[in-house]
Amino acid sequence: MAAPPAAPREAPAGRRRGRLALLAVGLGVLIVVGSALHLTQGTSAVSALDVLRLVFGGGTGDTAAVVLESRLPRLLAAVVVGIALGVAGAVLQTVARNIMASPDTLAVDAGAHLAIVAVAAFGVSLPLAGAAGIAFAGGIGAAALVLTLSGTGGTGIVRLVLAGTAIALAMKAATSMLLLLFAQETRGLFAWGSGSLGQNGLDGLLTLGPVIGVALVLLLALSRRLDLVYLGEDHARTLGVHVGRIRFAGIGLAVLMSAAAVTLAGPIGFVGLAAPALARLLANAVPGLHRHVVLIPVSAALGVTLLLGADLLLRALIGSQNALEVPTGVVTTVLGAVFLVVLARNIRVSSATTEPPAAGTRGTLTALRYRLILGALIVLALGAVVVSVLLGDIGILLGDVVNWVSGQAGPIVSNVMENRLPRVVAALLAGAALALAGALVQAVARNPLAEPGIIGVAGGAGLGAVAVITLVPGVGFWTQAGFAGLGAALATVVVFAMAARGGFASERLVLIGFGVQAGTQALVILLITLSDPWNETKALTWLGGSTYGRAFEHLVPMALALALVVPVLVRAHRDLDLLSLDDETPRVLGVPVAGSRLLMLGCAVLLTGAAVAGVGVISFVGLVAPHAARAVVGRRHSRALPVAALLGGLLVCVADTIGRTVIAPDQLPAGLMTAVFGAPYFVWLLYRSRTRT
Structure with a gap:
């Protein structure tokens, strides 16, 4: 350091x-x-002369008024x-x-x-x-x-x-x-919140x-x-x-x-x-x-x-x-992000890895106890799905759900289920995808405080999706999902290519990723401000992550991403265990470090892009869920990954349910709720890891 x-x-x-x-x-x-x-x-028409x-x-008096009342204050x-x-x-x-x-x-x-x-x-x-x-x-x-x-x-x-x-x-x-x-x-x-010099x-x-x-x-x-x-x-x-x-x-x-x-x-x-x-x-x-x-x-x-x-x-x-409509702070953030990336490339950092907080106390967990924990989490996740389906601005009963499944429900229950069930499943899938992506990023970067949002992947996906929505009105969902994945991939390539200088130190990776994330978020605000400056709700809902208006079509990219990635992780969990330690140990044991790292990053990009396309940018899930999983079952990825996926899905599902019920019929984006829940836990992690150090 x-x-x-x-x-x-x-x-x-x-x-x-x-x-x-x-x-x-x-x-x-x-x-x-x-x-x-x-x-x-x-x-105004006042010129330089x-x-x-x-x-x-x-x-003239008009010139003096323009200069003194508008230009000079700015x-x-x-x-x-x-x-x-x-x-x-x-x-x-x-x-x-x-x-x-x-x-x-x-x-x-x-x-x-x-x-x-x-x-x-x-x-x-x-x-x-x-x-x-x-x-x-x-x-x-x-x-x-x-x-x-x-x-x-x-x-x-x-x-x-x-x-x-x-x-x-x-x-x-x-x-x-x-x-x-x-x-x-x-x-x-909202616009003032990005910095405006107008006075x-x-x-x-x-x-x-x-x-x-x-x-x-x-x-x-x-x-x-x-x-x-x-x-x-x-x-x-x-x-x-x-x-x-x-x-x-x-x-x-x-x-x-x-x-x-x-x-x-x-x-x-x-x-x-x-x-x-x-x-x-x-x-x-x-x-x-x-x-x-x-x-x-x-x-x-x-x-x-x-x-x-x-x-x-x-x-x-x-x-x-x-x-007049674009905050000056957006431009300074983009320029500052570029400066931060350049600074991070040249700063001296340590190559030492950090022990994930609360990860070293569960190494002797028995197989029976692990199965019990996993089973309990599955039951909790299913229970959360059922409760989320029943609760909302219009409450329904479990019998109504049974009637809907059998095709005997009335129009009100059918309308509620067709709108609410995709939202609940979207929250569950997005949480699982982001949790797995966070666990992969933390293992590859060997930094327990990293996540897809911190290293710019989520920001790139958000920028890609918002760009195509803003520049091409009426674009279809699959095009939006494709651009989200493309944005996530480009951001990842930029971050890891820049971090490769100096031996790919994990701390340099996090610093460069932070700069890219800040820059992409500023560009998202710039696009929304230029295209629809008075629609603050659109900007806040997208940047906060929301399941509003989700249909079964929107679940397909997340389901496909999980279906493709999970078999890869089942085979590569031992490589992840070694990659999370250092570069030398996996090389000695015959693991191709560069190839394995690229494969894991590709999985993380795919999961993050699909989640962002489905529900927008959701913070903290990719950070909190892997930590909580390691605290419960230890560092072995064969155990930590399934637990992290279940915890991530559970967290987003509960957050989304609270967000759409506490102030019904108004709603709060799920991403804002996860930030409120995740921040105290993250603060505790930082404090605990500092005291250990």
Whole structure:
């Protein structure tokens, strides 16, 4: 695992100042030129010459109104938010001693967004400063939880990303539930939730700009102490630095800046990761940049540059009118995902494997006890199917089901069964498919905290399906399923081809997959926003995973995928046991590592693509079900795979039933419910594995 880089050797003072000055001038020129171009873009007829005349004291009143009321607030928002996110990311990386720390990976943005949406959903009206305070509370809580789970010793890059991703997924699921349940109260917050620079005048900037400025000054005052904290706790304590207080102050000020940025523009993704990480990479070529008194301003300038560049690129590509409907944060997320993939390819990671939590206590499980457990799970799954069929907005009895099977049911019962039974079976099949895919990914990647969603497979499948639905209206289900499988395959090829550099380290695979997943999700939002910007329910339902409207036709791809994959796994379960250990052991025992890994990944892609095509993107099932199976029956895949499939099907079936009954006739997507159920279990897994380590 990568540790924080050592401070570069000091160069001669003249050369150090020269390179720093050159970097400062270069960033200043980029910001000035970008700002000038930014003021010339807009939906009105005001041209660049009109703006230039206004700068030199000319121009009309209409020109001044357009610039001062519309273009200037957007420009200043980009500057202020870029500064806030760049500085916040730099400080969070220092406090965590981890180059992957940022407002995104620490779930600060997700926590702040959830807090603001919750306040809006329950009809509480707050002034802008009050909203910033609510966002701060949500952000600081999320950051504290993620850092508690991942640690701050500089050796938890993948753990930090996974912890932050899981917490963010749970918070985004809760946010999506509020957006669906309180659609009128939260109207407009879906697109804003991806980050938008649009402002209504300068009031927000005048209120929160000074808050960001004060936090920046305080962090610069702490810069020397932050230098020592980043180098190491022991060294800092030897020089009299109270590490705990500096960390608390740094996290508090960074989260305050992030919360102010979220309040102004929504959660704008990846700027807080890319800007400071790029600054730290430049420190190898620019001596002295590692010192926080320089690093903080440079990270701020890079944040402004990235955000201005993303907004300029967005409006140049799709036009200023269309850009009003597309969140700027979508563009920064796509660009940031590319940066993260490049960074992950070159970062130093450990090749050591990790023992799956709760997996080592069931190695002596007897065959009789295993059969009893398996039988009990089969009975539970069948019972869940029966209960799910009976419950809903219209309740039916078991006798009604018997009459329907025998063809003697009335029209009401027949209509209920023809709509409800495919949904129940779809949930069961999708859960089983995702659980098996998760177990395969964890074994191949040798990372017990990975799953199809984390490594980008689910995101690729979702992008493929949404793309064909959006671009080709009225397309058939089989075409949709085919594009979902194609998207999953392409995402997998990209992730594993990029991860192959440097010996295919499992941690590099997870980091690259995380970047691909974030990028594909951003592209899904972009497609939906461009094609149907006011249909938030469509976006939330698809991204949340739903069995709504499923027919027996939609079950065929999942059933075929399971029918093809299960015989392969029956024959290859011993190879999976060996692949989950290391590369050397299976080679010694004659197992073709590359071929077996490719076969298992192909099975995982097929299962994930079929599940996403059938019910959309469902989170946590591929992570929770394999862990729970190992906790119950141990690590042997001959036992863990069937148990994982049953647990996955049971989880999604129960989640779907709760989602369509608790607020009937309204419904909540099954994927949102699995996230709510799965997040606490995943948090417990992370905490337990950290304490063991």
